Amino acid sequence: MSMAPPTTGRAQTGGTATASGGTDVPGPRSAMPEPAPTSASASAPTSAAAGPGRYPAPAVAGGAGPPVLRVDGVSFGYPGRRGAVTAVDDVSFTVPVGGIGVLVGPSGCGKSTLLRLVAGLLEPTAGTIDVAGVSPAQLRRARRAGFAFQDPGLLSWRSVRRNIELPFDLARLPKDRAWVDHLLEITGLADWAGRRPRELSGGMRQRVALARALATRPDVLLLDEPFGALDEITRADLNFELLRILSDTGTTCLLVTHSVDEAVLLADTVVVLGPRPCSVHAVHEVPVPRPDRREQRDSAEFAARCRAIRAALEGAR
Amino acid sequence: MTAAAAPAAAAASGPAPPTGPRQGSASASGPSPAPASRRGAGAAGVARPPLPVRVLVAAVAVVALPALWAALAATGWLGAGLIGPAATVRALHDQWSMIWWNAEPTLTATFTGVGILLAVTAVGVVVVAAVPALTPALGGASVVIGSLPLITVTPALALVMTRGQTLVTTVTVLSGLVPVAAMLAGSALATARGRDELGALYSTGRLRWWWHVGFWNSVPVIDLGLRAMLPACFVGAIVAEWSGATGTRGLGQVMVNALFSYQPEVLWAALLLAALAALVLFALAAALMTPLRRRIR
Numbered sequence: 001m002s003m004a005p006p007t008t009g010r011a012q013t014g015g016t017a018t019a020s021g022g023t024d025v026p027g028p029r030s031a032m033p034e035p036a037p038t039s040a041s042a043s044a045p046t047s048a049a050a051g052p053g054r055y056p057a058p059a060v061a062g063g064a065g066p067p068v069l070r071v072d073g074v075s076f077g078y079p080g081r082r083g084a085v086t087a088v089d090d091v092s093f094t095v096p097v098g099g100i101g102v103l104v105g106p107s108g109c110g111k112s113t114l115l116r117l118v119a120g121l122l123e124p125t126a127g128t129i130d131v132a133g134v135s136p137a138q139l140r141r142a143r144r145a146g147f148a149f150q151d152p153g154l155l156s157w158r159s160v161r162r163n164i165e166l167p168f169d170l171a172r173l174p175k176d177r178a179w180v181d182h183l184l185e186i187t188g189l190a191d192w193a194g195r196r197p198r199e200l201s202g203g204m205r206q207r208v209a210l211a212r213a214l215a216t217r218p219d220v221l222l223l224d225e226p227f228g229a230l231d232e233i234t235r236a237d238l239n240f241e242l243l244r245i246l247s248d249t250g251t252t253c254l255l256v257t258h259s260v261d262e263a264v265l266l267a268d269t270v271v272v273l274g275p276r277p278c279s280v281h282a283v284h285e286v287p288v289p290r291p292d293r294r295e296q297r298d299s300a301e302f303a304a305r306c307r308a309i310r311a312a313l314e315g316a317r
Numbered sequence: 318m319t320a321a322a323a324p325a326a327a328a329a330s331g332p333a334p335p336t337g338p339r340q341g342s343a344s345a346s347g348p349s350p351a352p353a354s355r356r357g358a359g360a361a362g363v364a365r366p367p368l369p370v371r372v373l374v375a376a377v378a379v380v381a382l383p384a385l386w387a388a389l390a391a392t393g394w395l396g397a398g399l400i401g402p403a404a405t406v407r408a409l410h411d412q413w414s415m416i417w418w419n420a421e422p423t424l425t426a427t428f429t430g431v432g433i434l435l436a437v438t439a440v441g442v443v444v445v446a447a448v449p450a451l452t453p454a455l456g457g458a459s460v461v462i463g464s465l466p467l468i469t470v471t472p473a474l475a476l477v478m479t480r481g482q483t484l485v486t487t488v489t490v491l492s493g494l495v496p497v498a499a500m501l502a503g504s505a506l507a508t509a510r511g512r513d514e515l516g517a518l519y520s521t522g523r524l525r526w527w528w529h530v531g532f533w534n535s536v537p538v539i540d541l542g543l544r545a546m547l548p549a550c551f552v553g554a555i556v557a558e559w560s561g562a563t564g565t566r567g568l569g570q571v572m573v574n575a576l577f578s579y580q581p582e583v584l585w586a587a588l589l590l591a592a593l594a595a596l597v598l599f600a601l602a603a604a605l606m607t608p609l610r611r612r613i614r
Binding site for chain 1: 511513514515516517518519520521525526529530533612613614
């Protein structure tokens with residue numbers, strides 16, 4: 001499979017969402033593979049079983065359904081003494097249903113700010129964000145977004161299970177114990193459910209944070225460098241686990257990372273951001289079905305994609 | 318003696334409380350072995366010494382002070398005014414009925430003041446969690462109250478209040494109010510930690526956040542505040558008596574009378590009782606907070 005040519009430059013920001021709901025990203029989108037079933041359903045409750053009506057199964061292995069997450073001309077500035085400091089400038093991209101969008105860019109470029117805008121934790125100063133047909137603020141009020149922050153932020157006085165159940169307590173929702181059991185199972189934490197965070201390794205704590213973000217069965221999962229502090233091997237393991245979990249749950253995901261390898265491994269769409277203020281420099285599609293990604297990791301195509309994204313990152317400086 | 322007894326009591330009651338809810342310290346590559354966690358591996362990755370070692374260190378710390386006291390008294394360098402621990406204990410035994418008769422109102426005022434301040438703390442932590450805008454006011458109040466020299470406040474209060482138990486209790490509460498106000502301000506900040514992320518994500522109300530997260534975030538602050546507040550109350554009661562809040566009974570009154578009638582053994586005996594009472598207050602703080610501290614460890 002040849003690598004899809006990246007689209008580069010600010011022109012990309014104009015070529016994303018359309019009013020009809022389809023995507024018109026030139027280049028890479030046309031190289032998307034034909035829809036293929038996910039490998040998820042055999043091992044775990046399917047999306048429909050897990051949450052009736054909430055989780056349409058991913059349309060394709062790489063996620064090529066209609067856009068569920070549409071960021072359109074979004075800008076944001078932090079208030080400062082000498083006026084607003086622009087952190088995000090006219091950013092546009094889309095992520096399809098069940099897809100994984102990955103944001104890569106230099107440190108401090110505003111990736112986390114962008115994620116917080118999508119989560120509704122910040123309000124854009126210009127542009128619109130549409131998540132599953134609603135605004136981020138509505139999404140947040142409806143508790144339909146999950147967020148795993150850079151720091152797992154687990155509560156030391158709660159067991160692993162009770163940490164995962166925290167969103168139910170915070171959102172005043174009835175606890176879905178069967179779903180929590182399932183999350184414990186798919187994150188490999190079932191045997192650790194009664195343990196406290198201090199008894200877990202860094203990777204296990206990240207998995208708890210991931211499970212907690214998935215607890216309320218969000219429509220969109222937002223991950224802010226969730227594996228940034230981990231060693232290479234643990235990180236790779238968790239990347240594959242994340243792919244499996246997202247396939248199992250059919251959740252759409254937007255993830256921030258500094259690692260190009262991680263971006264290519266996980267993403268259906270890699271959005272390369274320029275230096276502060278954050279703007280879209282390039283969008284790369286990764287048309288590799290998720291079940292094949294472990295094998296693809298050592299392939300020439302994988303290396304070529306990584307090279308292309310590194311080149312885009314260097315070009316964005 | 319009271320102040321000197323405090324660190325020893327703190328050492329005896331366990332390690333310093335954590336500064337915040339702590340994360341585990343295990344490496345990224347694998348879980349912490351259970352034995353390490355049972356030994357109480359701390360957040361910084363430094364395992365605590367085994368229990369016998371900790372008990373031994375605490376015992377040495379407790380014994381060291383009287384030993385130094387005895388050694389210093391035996392040298393006679395500080396004159397006949399420094400009574401050794403054995404003579405002090407003997408004096409306390411001989412004069413027990415008189416000293417206890419005087420200590421009763423002091424201890425009553427202290428425990429009444431502590432009770433009032435615990436109630437203020439219990440209500441205050443909820444109020445500042447619900448209305449964080451009060452935090453700057455509390456910080457300012459603690460600075461203003463802390464700037465008042467208690468020894469001069471008592472005579473001023475005696476102008477407007479009847480001298481006696483109520484006045485001593487009032488000064489006791491005032492002296493404990495400084496750490497309580499600082500504790501409440503710190504508690505408000507600790508409570509809010511993380512609310513702008515997880516709390517905002519799930520549109521969690523302030524009180525709900527406090528109940529599930531904020532209170533536990535503020536346990537280390539409350540722990541430190543209580544440890545500072547309890548002995549401060551006791552010091553406040555004694556200082557109030559020194560400056561004539563009662564004029565008749567009180568441990569402070571015994572100390573002043575013993576000083577002016579040159580009865581050093583009675584003075585040291587009263588001091589020893591004050592130190593023991595301070596230890597009891599520390600034990601009370603530990604009994605209140607240890608289960609909570611263990612839970613957030």
